[in-house]
Amino acid sequence: MNNDEHNKASIIVKTPEEIQIMYQANQIVSGVLTLLEQEIKPGITTFWLDRLAEDYCRDHQAIPAFKGYKGYPASLCASVNEEVVHGIPSKKKILQEGDIISLDFGTLFKGFYGDAAITVAIGDVNPQVALLIKVTKAALEKGIEQVKIGNRISDISRAVQNYAEHFGFSVVRQFVGHGIGTSLHEAPEVPNYVQRQVSPRILEGMVLAIEPMVNLGSAKVKVLNDQWTVVTADRQPSAHFEHSVAVSVGGPIILSERSPVV
Ligand code: MF3
Ligand code: CO
Numbered sequence: 001m002n003n004d005e006h007n008k009a010s011i012i013v014k015t016p017e018e019i020q021i022m023y024q025a026n027q028i029v030s031g032v033l034t035l036l037e038q039e040i041k042p043g044i045t046t047f048w049l050d051r052l053a054e055d056y057c058r059d060h061q062a063i064p065a066f067k068g069y070k071g072y073p074a075s076l077c078a079s080v081n082e083e084v085v086h087g088i089p090s091k092k093k094i095l096q097e098g099d100i101i102s103l104d105f106g107t108l109f110k111g112f113y114g115d116a117a118i119t120v121a122i123g124d125v126n127p128q129v130a131l132l133i134k135v136t137k138a139a140l141e142k143g144i145e146q147v148k149i150g151n152r153i154s155d156i157s158r159a160v161q162n163y164a165e166h167f168g169f170s171v172v173r174q175f176v177g178h179g180i181g182t183s184l185h186e187a188p189e190v191p192n193y194v195q196r197q198v199s200p201r202i203l204e205g206m207v208l209a210i211e212p213m214v215n216l217g218s219a220k221v222k223v224l225n226d227q228w229t230v231v232t233a234d235r236q237p238s239a240h241f242e243h244s245v246a247v248s249v250g251g252p253i254i255l256s257e258r259s260p261v262v
Contacts, residue, residue, distance in 0.1 A: 001178050001185045009187040011179060013205030018112065019246045019253070022181070022207055025114030026244045026255035028060045028107045033118050034258055036076075040120055042097045046078035050089035053105055065106030065113050065184055072228065077104035077117075084172060084213050084221050084230040084238040085117075097123035100133060102240040106184060113184045115209045116256035117242035128216065129237050132169060136214040136239035139163040139171075139192075143210045147245050147252035153188050153199035153208075160212045161193045170219035172238070175230065177211040180244055202247055207255070211242035 014022065032053045039052060054075040057064050064075035072086070079087030079102040080095070087093075087102070095101065104117035119133050142163045146155040156177075164171050177190030188200045192212045202208075215221075217236035224231060232238050246253040 002175060011187045011200060011203070011206060012181050013203055014181060014207055014246070015205065018181070019205070019207065019255070021110045022112045022114065022244065022246065023255045025062065025107050025109035025112050026116060027114075027259070028057060028062045028109060029105050029114040029116045030256050030258045031060065032056050032105045033103055033116060036103050037118065037120055040095065040101065040122060042095055042122060044095055045091050046080070046087070046089040046093040046095070046101070047091040049078055049103070050074050050076040057105075057107055062107040062109040065108045065115070069184065075105070077102070079104070079229070079238075079240065081237050082232045082235040084215070084232060085175060085240055086228045086230050088226060088228055095122050098125050100125055100129055100237055100239065102238070104240065104242065111182055113180050113182070114256060115180055115184065115242060115244050117211060117240050119239040119241060131167065132214060132216050132237060133239045135164060135167045135169060136212055137241050139212045139214060140210060140241040140243060143212065144243065144245055144252050144254065147202060147208065147247055149202055149204055149247060149249065151202045153190055153202065154194055156208070156210060157191045157199070158194050164212065164214045170215045170217070172213035172215060172219055172221055174221055175213060177209050177242070180207050180209045204247055204249060206247045207244060208247070209242055209244045211240065213238060213240045
């Protein structure tokens, strides 16, 4: 989400029963991403991926959460190469060997949202770009390791930022992760960089969508004229991974964990 929505809203914690529903919502997201990853090959369009995603979602009794959200025109966000997030699926966007694509999908199921994203390579990609994908995925894992009661949100941010920057990559600042529940975007914000101000403590029952966006070159991004597609200012590639994670006494529960598709 955009970095200046709902700064002052309060954090809503969830009951174990609510987290169970959110697990189901996120497992449908996870099923979509696994399906899309299997279908991706040179020659297919991002429009076709959007169709597959929406059909799978509806077949599993969920509503595609992004469709119509603030006027977003599709179900899937499909962001290719220098596109960071919010790429609009199109019949004109044909995937080619050497491309990378970020797939971001959200569901609404029994009143709760699920949200997750992955970046995948189409065939063989430049080794630096393959590293970018690997590091972004690992940066998300480093962030999730900090999801402990008593830590602060900034512990997640720091872990993500330090890991990505260690490889010489940069983290996007204009878009951040977020709380998630009966709204797609709830407090708190989960930035991928350490901010000046003190951030909230992590509490039992919080559910966080942690979503590092990592650029090969500069951190600067801009929004295209379609009002949605976010691209890197230097047009170098960008990767994005996201999980929805619940906070429990036993540690983080990755609600959108990818398990074998059913
Ligand atoms: N995962 C993205 C986010 O949380 C997806 C939002 S796309 C939109 O911001 F179309 F719904 F805006
Ligand atoms: Co999100």
